[in-house]
Every structure is written in structure tokens, then in C-alpha cells.
Amino acid sequence: MQLDLNLLAALDALLEEGSVAGAADRLHVTAPAMSRSLGRIRRTTGDQILVRTGRTMTPTPYALAVREQVHDLLQQVRGVLAPSRALDLSTLERTFTLRWHDALVALSGPALLDAVRAQAPGARLRFIAESSIDTSELRRGEVDLAADADRPAAREIRAERVAETRHVVIVRQGHSLTTGETVTAAMYAAAEHLTVSRRGRLTNLLDDALARLDLTRRVVATVPTERAAFEFVRGSDLVVTAPESTARSAVSDLGLVLLPLPLDVPPAAVHLSWHQRYDTDPAHAWLRDLARNALAGAMARPVSTAGSAAKDRTEPSA
Structure with missing residues (x-):
């Protein structure tokens, strides 16, 4: 049997998009051409691949079973037919899409962009927001x-732990927790709290730590970003807990105070993640190195506070 490798690309697009029109747009061909490709795939495999269910197309059990294999095979074929060449940063013309936590974009994005522009003026960075649901853009090559x-x-x-930072408590100046007493777990639990969660979760590892001490806290609201949380905190008696490195700017910009967290919780980690297809891509490896340095460098910067009193309160307890 003579095989057409173009059918592999068509099958991958059909399985990823779940429709003829979507697959046609993805491969920049007409819908009739993609319909013909689907017909050839059906004749070759002896399976319908996609069947109509109302107004949508549903993959068959066979299609679901081979989807990952088809995607991996296509990447292998592309790797063979388009092998990596020596990287010339001065001529690199490529747009990289990065899905980073919003606080990390603000904290490390400018340093990364400066490094990219200095070494590869033709490269561009495309930062996109995180989704409120689990997505698979890394697997699909969209990120x-x-x-x-x-x-x-x-x-x-692939995932690499590139940095970590302790959690701190953030409150407005003049908050009752800033009276000079050492903040205890009981005092912390008694305050009204705000959580940060792009998925809208009201509980997290802090509640587990409090439960181990037979304590509970009252969470009155949740917001999707730390910057939004800081705006709530600056005009109220609410308390928010966040990674120290991403909370630094709030201290100087909004006049907030950082306090040590009186709980034993693991540090907040930062993971850099990518699909294994990029392991040997020289341009991607170059970007990973720059991103790793930008993230680690930003997380390691010393605390900058609005005043010496606030600075003293961020020091670890003896």
C-alpha cells in the first residue's frame, strides 16, 4: 500500500480540531479539500474517524485511541524532514508564545524581553493569560x-523548578496585625481573608496548615490575580497571603506591609514547562535559558519596602 504522508497531517488536524472546517483553517486549505482528505483517510483506515452528532462531529473510539500516536508520529516526521540547523540569533525571526502567571509576567517579563531583544532583534515574545480551566496548549504546540x-x-x-519564594501576609498600613506584636497563627486565622485563584477556589494549602493547628479562617472573597487582591487589601482590613517575590511591588506602589506568615507551609515554587518536542530545538533551548535566568533573578532580588518598619517585619523570625 502506498501511503501519503499528507494524510498524517490532515488526520492530526482533524483529530485536534474535531471538525472539517477547523482542520481546513489550521492547514490553510479549503473545506472541500479537507473533506476529500477525510474521505481518503476513511478508506485507508477503514474507520469513520469523525461522525456527526447533531451539529458537531464526534471522534470514533479508534480515532481517540490513535490521536496521541498520530500527533507524535507527525512531529517525528517533521523532525526528520526539517532537521535543526545551527542557531544564528542575529537572523532569527520567530514569535514565541509564553503562558505565564500574570505576576511572573510583571516580575520577570521585562528582563526576559530585554535579553531577547539584545541577542535576537528579530524574535518576538507573545505573553498570553492563563486560563481558568486546564488546557493543553503545550501539547498542541500553541504555547x-x-x-x-x-x-x-x-x-x-517537561518541567523544571527554576525558583521558589516564601509566602508572606500582606495588609494595609495601620492594620491591627501591624501593631508590633508577633503575629501568631491564631491572630492570622482570626482575620478576614481574601484568596487569589484564577479558578475561583476559596481554600488552599493555608487552610490545611491551619487545620493541623485546629484553626480555621474565614475567606470572604476570591479574586483571579494578586494585583486585584492588593487593591482590595489597601482599602480594607482584609488579609491576603501571596509569594513574597511577587508581593514586593505592592509594598512600594500601594503602601502595603508585608508580614511573616506564622504557618509551616512549603515555599511557593515556579516551574518552567514545555513540550518534549522542543527538547532539541536550539532556539527554544536558548529561550529557556533566558527565561530561567530572568525568573530566578527576579525571585532572588532583595525585598524593597515602603519603609524601614515594613522591611523589619518581613525578616524571618528568630
């Missing part, structure tokens, strides 16, 4: 590099 607190579970996703 080149992700950076956030979570370590991906999928085997084909």
Missing part, C-alpha cells in the same frame, strides 16, 4: 513555554 506554580502531570511535558 512554547509556560511558567507558574504547578508542575504538569502529563509525561510528554
